[in-house]
Amino acid sequence: MFQLIPSGTITSAKGFVAGAIHAGIKARDDLDLAILHSQSPCGAAAVFTTNKIKAAPVILSQKHLSTAQAQAIVVNSGCANACMGQQGIANALQMANLTAQKLGIQPGDVLVASTGVIGTPLPMDCIRSGIEKIKLRQHGGHAFARAIMTTDTRPKEIAAQVSFEGKQFTIGGALKGAGMIHPDLATMLCFITTDATVDTGFLQASLHRAADISFNMATIDGDTSTNDSVFLLANGMAGNKIVNSDNGETFQEALNEVCVYLARAMVHDGEGATRLIEVTVEGATTQAEARRAARTVAGATLVKTAIHGGNPNWGRIAAALGRSGVEMAPDKLDIYLNNTHVMKQGCPMTFNQEEMRVTLLARDTTLIRTCLNLGDGKATAWGCDLSEEYVTINSEDIT
Amino acid sequence: MFQLIPSGTITSAKGFVAGAIHAGIKARDDLDLAILHSQSPCGAAAVFTTNKIKAAPVILSQKHLSTAQAQAIVVNSGCANACMGQQGIANALQMANLTAQKLGIQPGDVLVASTGVIGTPLPMDCIRSGIEKIKLRQHGGHAFARAIMTTDTRPKEIAAQVSFEGKQFTIGGALKGAGMIHPDLATMLCFITTDATVDTGFLQASLHRAADISFNMATIDGDTSTNDSVFLLANGMAGNKIVNSDNGETFQEALNEVCVYLARAMVHDGEGATRLIEVTVEGATTQAEARRAARTVAGATLVKTAIHGGNPNWGRIAAALGRSGVEMAPDKLDIYLNNTHVMKQGCPMTFNQEEMRVTLLARDTTLIRTCLNLGDGKATAWGCDLSEEYVTINSEDIT
Numbered sequence: 151m152f153q154l155i156p157s158g159t160i161t162s163a164k165g166f167v168a169g170a171i172h173a174g175i176k177a178r179d180d181l182d183l184a185i186l187h188s189q190s191p192c193g194a195a196a197v198f199t200t201n202k203i204k205a206a207p208v209i210l211s212q213k214h215l216s217t218a219q220a221q222a223i224v225v226n227s228g229c230a231n232a233c234m235g236q237q238g239i240a241n242a243l244q245m246a247n248l249t250a251q252k253l254g255i256q257p258g259d260v261l262v263a264s265t266g267v268i269g270t271p272l273p274m275d276c277i278r279s280g281i282e283k284i285k286l287r288q289h290g291g292h293a294f295a296r297a298i299m300t301t302d303t304r305p306k307e308i309a310a311q312v313s314f315e316g317k318q319f320t321i322g323g324a325l326k327g328a329g330m331i332h333p334d335l336a337t338m339l340c341f342i343t344t345d346a347t348v349d350t351g352f353l354q355a356s357l358h359r360a361a362d363i364s365f366n367m368a369t370i371d372g373d374t375s376t377n378d379s380v381f382l383l384a385n386g387m388a389g390n391k392i393v394n395s396d397n398g399e400t401f402q403e404a405l406n407e408v409c410v411y412l413a414r415a416m417v418h419d420g421e422g423a424t425r426l427i428e429v430t431v432e433g434a435t436t437q438a439e440a441r442r443a444a445r446t447v448a449g450a451t452l453v454k455t456a457i458h459g460g461n462p463n464w465g466r467i468a469a470a471l472g473r474s475g476v477e478m479a480p481d482k483l484d485i486y487l488n489n490t491h492v493m494k495q496g497c498p499m500t501f502n503q504e505e506m507r508v509t510l511l512a513r514d515t516t517l518i519r520t521c522l523n524l525g526d527g528k529a530t531a532w533g534c535d536l537s538e539e540y541v542t543i544n545s546e547d548i549t
Numbered sequence: 550m551f552q553l554i555p556s557g558t559i560t561s562a563k564g565f566v567a568g569a570i571h572a573g574i575k576a577r578d579d580l581d582l583a584i585l586h587s588q589s590p591c592g593a594a595a596v597f598t599t600n601k602i603k604a605a606p607v608i609l610s611q612k613h614l615s616t617a618q619a620q621a622i623v624v625n626s627g628c629a630n631a632c633m634g635q636q637g638i639a640n641a642l643q644m645a646n647l648t649a650q651k652l653g654i655q656p657g658d659v660l661v662a663s664t665g666v667i668g669t670p671l672p673m674d675c676i677r678s679g680i681e682k683i684k685l686r687q688h689g690g691h692a693f694a695r696a697i698m699t700t701d702t703r704p705k706e707i708a709a710q711v712s713f714e715g716k717q718f719t720i721g722g723a724l725k726g727a728g729m730i731h732p733d734l735a736t737m738l739c740f741i742t743t744d745a746t747v748d749t750g751f752l753q754a755s756l757h758r759a760a761d762i763s764f765n766m767a768t769i770d771g772d773t774s775t776n777d778s779v780f781l782l783a784n785g786m787a788g789n790k791i792v793n794s795d796n797g798e799t800f801q802e803a804l805n806e807v808c809v810y811l812a813r814a815m816v817h818d819g820e821g822a823t824r825l826i827e828v829t830v831e832g833a834t835t836q837a838e839a840r841r842a843a844r845t846v847a848g849a850t851l852v853k854t855a856i857h858g859g860n861p862n863w864g865r866i867a868a869a870l871g872r873s874g875v876e877m878a879p880d881k882l883d884i885y886l887n888n889t890h891v892m893k894q895g896c897p898m899t900f901n902q903e904e905m906r907v908t909l910l911a912r913d914t915t916l917i918r919t920c921l922n923l924g925d926g927k928a929t930a931w932g933c934d935l936s937e938e939y940v941t942i943n944s945e946d947i948t
Contacts, residue, residue, distance in 0.1 A: 203871030203879045233867050235880065235896040268864025269897040376868050451850075452943055459944025465667025468632050469775050472602030480602045481634065497634040498668040538937035544851055545858025 158309020159291030164345035168290035170297035173280025175228035181297035192383035194220035199378035206238030295324040319346035319388035327416030347386035349394035364409035422540030434527030446474035448533030458535035460511035557708020558690030563744040567689035569696035572679025574627035580696035591782035593619035598777035605637030694723040718745035718787035726815030746785035748793035763808035821939030833926030845873035847932030857934035859910035
């Protein structure tokens with residue numbers, strides 16, 4: 151029902167253009183300011199950080215989204231515009247105003263996002279001249295995806311083409327992540343566009359569902375940020391029959407796929423990460439319990455360091471499950487590491503430690519699967535290994 | 550009312566003897582098996598890990614403590630005897646039986662503790678001949694404190710002499726920690742002795758209170774272990790008037806002091822730690838909220854790495870508070886870093902970044918103080934910085 155578009159991005163969907171520039175917010179010569187614009191007004195949905203300290207752009211975007219409509223997004227990297235009091239709010243509003251003026255739209259139809267260091271003021275001169283100079287292009291999604299990066303080592307983008315009741319529509323996404331990433335969102339910014347016509351209520355509901363099984367199941371370091379935002383804009387230019395809760399399954403599946411792809415890519419490119427850890431918990435009493443257990447294991451420091459060293463120390467997986475707070479019977483617990491059965495009914499299995507070590511180090515992804523053997527609850531979470539480089543990166547003053 | 554005893558340890562209290570030996574559980578030549586013995590039966594209290602996967606010695610000790618009485622403790626390092634099913638229980642029981650036989654006491658009066666790698670069987674031949682050979686001495690506490698170490702770099706011991714209604718009694722403690730340490734206990738073992746005569750109910754209650762403000766406010770890496778145990782034995786040989794809930798204030802204060810000292814020492818000697826982080830939260834709506842906020846900040850990876858690098862990135866402290874889940878008003882938040890006011894009413898203060906960096910790097914302890922300015926709730930938590938060395942230690946197969 152849907153297929154990936156080679157080199158797809160947020161401007162793959164009809165009617166979206168984007169552009170980026172080095173405005174001077176970052177010291178280096180990197181892109182640090184970007185705009186996404188839709189030819190026509192979009193139905194808009196978003197999910198934001200649950201952190202009680204919300205950055206100014208989050209507060210402003212929440213306000214602008216009260217209409218469930220938007221037509222542009224302006225985003226900067228290099229400065230989070232967080233913990234800046236009234237000045238922060240004024241600066242975020244000015245970013246929206248300048249963008250609206252440039253595009254000839256209403257300021258209330260502009261969403262704002264920022265990422266970078268907390269507690270320093272936005273350099274508004276750079277922002278002002280940057281917004282003025284940005285050129286919007288049909289293939290500008292790639293520049294946009296690069297401009298939102300902080301400690302990311304590569305841009306993260308995807309687009310999928312979906313067949314739906316005789317028509318085609320596209321869903322595209324771009325994301326930045328790298329640090330301060332944890333379930334329930336963290337310094338991640340994600341922008342998703344679609345030219346599908348989607349019922350407004352369904353748009354928000356479908357984004358929540360997709361975020362729940364993707365971004366909210368991804369953890370890098372257990373910290374959550376003041377700035378996290380996932381935006382979804384639908385401009386309706388594909389001319390399809392309206393997608394709603396009665397016929398929305400195909401849209402939901404494609405959106406899930408886009409979000410899971412981006413969440414995995416984010417974790418894989420976590421600060422200092424050398425490998426992705428995929429944790430599946432089966433047999434929990436409920437799905438909520440499975441989610442909780444999977445996230446605890448994926449975020450456990452001692453599991454992350456063991457995987458980093460190719461150390462098949464499954465005892466740490468058992469210990470993480472044990473402290474996750476979910477219902478479990480220690481003598482029913484099974485654990486598989488890269489499909490090798492290492493713990494059976496709560497007791498150790500014999501396996502070739504040295505062989506396992508070699509496999510762990512050789513593979514890009516480590517699979518941890520555990521069965522609690524209590525019920526039908528199942529969930530998957532993603533984490534990454536914890537390396538010396540993570541510490542080095544975060545001891546310095548980058549983010 | 551109490552004073553520290555120079556070189557005090559768990560055998561400082563009257564009637565306690567201890568000894569240790571290299572039994573061969575650890576590959577290196579280090580002490581790895583120890584016994585603590587009281588001349589007379591003791592009132593006994595303990596708190597154990599909340600992890601649902603409990604090691605065999607924890608399960609056995611909980612059973613033996615149903616009488617609230619004990620006379621000896623046997624402990625090994627190098628093997629956790631966890632996740633070993635029925636064999637683990639049988640081995641822990643055998644440790645108790647062999648110790649009881651050696652000392653001529655009841656097996657039910659012997660408590661057992663183990664620490665080390667999960668999922669490997671205890672080498673019972675080493676344990677058997679080791680228990681036989683251990684010599685118990687009046688100053689054996691120091692050897693005991695060394696024998697329980699795993700990745701600890703130094704033994705952690707203390708004793709205090711307490712004046713109480715015209716008599717003197719002593720409280721001594723020894724602890725091991727280093728990794729898998731988190732609020733609500735983790736791979737830490739702590740042994741506390743006293744020659745005071747203490748009411749059994751009060752003994753358990755006072756240990757709970759002391760653990761709540763010490764071990765349960767200490768975090769190293771967010772992981773909790775299968776083996777954590779804090780034991781408190783009171784043999785009554787000081788001949789004091791019985792300590793109970795009516796007159797227990799002095800005993801409680803001294804016990805708190807011993808536990809806080811050991812908790813701080815544990816965190817300071819955390820795996821790879823170069824500095825202690827003391828987090829005080831004031832002005833929370835309740836004490837429970839203050840505890841939660843303080844523990845979240847002390848355990849936040851990005852705070853820990855910043856402190857490691859001498860990076861005065863207080864935005865990460867604000868972000869950690871924001872995700873802690875406690876009630877807060879962002880525009881009322883004050884943050885102090887080593888007594889410098891860095892955030893006032895939710896906005897950044899100007900301070901000399903370079904000077905702060907030098908101070909952070911120079912001092913052994915970093916003080917983080919934050920005031921939520923909402924109520925009277927106050928609490929202190931302890932954590933340590935996160936270093937490259939932590940990752941290196943835990944990527945290998947030591948614990």
